Amino acid sequence: MTAYTLPAAAMPWDGAPLVDRLGVLHPANEKPFASVPLASADDIGAMVARARAAFDLGPWPRLTPSERGTILRRAADLIEGAREELAALQAMETGIPISQFMGMHVSRTAENFRFFSDVVNTAAGETYEQTGRYLSIVTRQPAGVAAILSPWNAPLILASMKAAAALALGNVVILKPSEYAPLSVLRLAELLYQAGVPDDVLQVACGPGQPTGAALVEHAGVDVIGFIGGTATGKRIMAAASATLKKVGLELGGKSANIILASADLDRAVDGSLMGIFMGNGEQCLAGSRILVEASVADPFIDAFVARTKALKVGDPMDPTTEIGPLAFRAHYDRVMSFAAQIEANPAYTLLAGGGRPPGFDEGLYFAPTVVEAAHNALPLCQQEIFGPFAMIQRVRNLDDALARANDSDFGLVSYIWSNDLGAVMKAQGALKAGTVWVNTPMARDVRAPFGGIKQSGIGRDGIKGSVDLFTEEKTVMIPQAPFDLPKLGMG
DSSP: OOEEEEEEEEHHHHOOOOSSSSEEEEETTEEEEEEEOOOOOOHHHHHHHHHHHHTTTGGGGGOOOHHHHHHHHHHHHHHHHTHHHHHHHHHHHHHHHHHHHIIIIIIHHHHHHHHHHHHHHHOOOEEHHHSSEEEEEEEEEEEEEEEEEEEEESHHHHHHHHHHHHHHTEEEEEEOOOSSSSSSHHHHHHHHHHHOOOOOEEEEEOOOOOIIIIIHHHTTTTOOOEEEEHHHHHHHHHHHGGGTTTTEEEEEOOOOOOEEEEEEEEHHHHHHHHHHGGGGOOOOOTOOEEEEEEGHEEEEHHHHHHHHHHHBBBOOOOOOOOOOOOOOOOHHHHHHHHHHHHHHHOTEEEEEOOOOOOOOSSSSOOOOOOEEEEEESSSSHHHSSOOEEEEEEEEEESSHHHHHHSSSSESSSSEEEEEHHHHHHHHHHHOOOOOOOOESSSSSOOOOSSSSOOOOEEEEEEEEEHHHHHEHHHHHHEEEEEOOOOTTTTOO
């Protein structure tokens, strides 16, 4: 098993009662192994006060973009140097296989800091002089104190995407990781401090939504909120933020359609569809969880997909050969199990694989990779976000039928389409109601491009423009290009 070291703020924990600390369990056996400081509402008040002073009086917002970028690029190098321990911490706290964290996750985390360092170094302002009288200069200034609330399913990638943008643009950050996955984020903060980010410019507040998250969102000293997580929580955050008119960026849930047409390369479609639903244990907002396959190729596709699903290696997340690990925590496991319980009770569902605890796993939060064929799209399992290794398959008549079902959803984060028919692809990309459409590929990402959802999948975008819009405020300065006479009021 890959060795790991707890961050300095964490302590080993044997399950004894905790006071003012938050326990962390390993999902593979539900045994306690670490604890972290629990931030109370009073603690949040003190953290915001320090952050406010760091922004209003401290050097960070007043450094040049190049100076901030040098520090953040140094942090990126340190992150890559800590690849194994960061991967191990994430696997221990989430149950997602370590091989996935060791690969893309750590590299993307480092790249987020390098990328936004480059963004601020190449950013340009705007000038207008069309009036002939004035030169109008538009600049951007950091928004202030940014509260970033990140989820447990990809702790470092998702926390760093928003934190890197906020820090590079001159903001100060209070980062609240999920209570289920605080360890890797605490270690990330240590690496940023080591690189030269001042302590009060980046603080980590560990705790659940109540009281920690709520106190942070509601605090009048916070200027902007970036949240990635569930739709219900996002709605509560938006409502709370409205009291002080904070800027809010929300990346929320999904029930993404994955369309496979007869014109697709079926082998690639099977490969990509397996990745789309089973990577990260299926605990991804962008999972291709609704597979809509054209009827003429449904049988061979489903046969291959189900056979490969049954062959997935379920096991210890610390084992580099594991493909599916345990779900992240007990309440989530019970929720996924409750969805599985609906299958047998409704004849409109046909269970093709999985559907419960896999054989041979007597402890831990293991859920077998599951495939269910559904008779129609209105069924609850086709509409509700399950957030696990749980694929719903529907047979569709043609592209128009697939598009209608794909768009028949409260969510609109991403969509997938597999086809070698250019006309079908172009029709689909225009018709699909989603923030991102992936064509013949699973889960690609260009950090420069916007990423976010429509409908109940969120508000705002990550990427260059969206991140700059969220974490800065525009200022217009108007300067006369030559003296001119002003009306002399009050002269009689």
